[in-house]
Amino acid sequence: MPISLISLTFNAFQENTYIAFCSDTKEAVIVDPGVSSPAEEAELQNALARIGASPTAVWLTHAHIDHVIGLRWACEHYRIPFYHSEADVATLRSVPVYAPMYGVHHFALPDEPGITIGHGDTVSVGQARFEVRFAPGHAPGHLVFYNQTLGVIAGDCLFAGSIGRTDLPGGDFDVLERSIREQLYTLPDETQVYPGHGPATTIGREKKFNPFVRV
Numbered sequence: 001m002p003i004s005l006i007s008l009t010f011n012a013f014q015e016n017t018y019i020a021f022c023s024d025t026k027e028a029v030i031v032d033p034g035v036s037s038p039a040e041e042a043e044l045q046n047a048l049a050r051i052g053a054s055p056t057a058v059w060l061t062h063a064h065i066d067h068v069i070g071l072r073w074a075c076e077h078y079r080i081p082f083y084h085s086e087a088d089v090a091t092l093r094s095v096p097v098y099a100p101m102y103g104v105h106h107f108a109l110p111d112e113p114g115i116t117i118g119h120g121d122t123v124s125v126g127q128a129r130f131e132v133r134f135a136p137g138h139a140p141g142h143l144v145f146y147n148q149t150l151g152v153i154a155g156d157c158l159f160a161g162s163i164g165r166t167d168l169p170g171g172d173f174d175v176l177e178r179s180i181r182e183q184l185y186t187l188p189d190e191t192q193v194y195p196g197h198g199p200a201t202t203i204g205r206e207k208k209f210n211p212f213v214r215v
Helices: 038-051 073-077 084-104 173-184 203-209
Strands: 002-011 015-022 029-030 054-059 082-085 115-117 120-124 130-132 142-148 151-155 192-195
Touching: 002 038, 015 038, 015 120, 015 130, 015 151, 029 038, 029 120, 029 173, 054 073, 054 192, 073 084, 073 115, 084 142, 084 151
Parallel strands: 029 054, 054 082, 082 115, 151 192
Antiparallel strands: 002 015, 015 029, 120 130, 130 142, 142 151
16 A cells, blocks of 8 residues: 655745655545645645645644644645544644734634544554554644554654754643653654654654654
């Protein structure tokens, strides 16, 4: 079951929006839709058109503004549901309140509530299955999505040479460190890590060189 990933960088926060897609079935999911303008919406649509894939869902690693700016648009444009952590519901609901502070005006959440998922659940793209792992610390309900072939979509949990910030509401360094050690560093060293910002890395490289959480 060929599974691939496209990374697109959007909005003023330089957030990585991912398209995970199965080339056999032409199914796709959008992970963390950060599109913030008509031009970025068109870029996402064009990326899907190039691979001939239709999205069936949106997955959220977490609900900070840079990862959900385009959530309502994606759900409405493609008429698809979104999946998120129940522990991040309050984080998601707070976005319309503080969005104007970041220059994001007229932000609104989808009319339909999301579908909640949690640790140990499985989500799929075509026949490709992703294990859901609960990895809080950056956000209270942070999730990562692991596929043995593709790697792990890590959101703002672990970056190349860095980790997610913990000074935002609900952040906790000790909790994040434990999440990284227990939910990410337990994966095989060769596992590709696709973060919410910046370039991809591997579990082995971060275990060896990451200055914040090193093994």
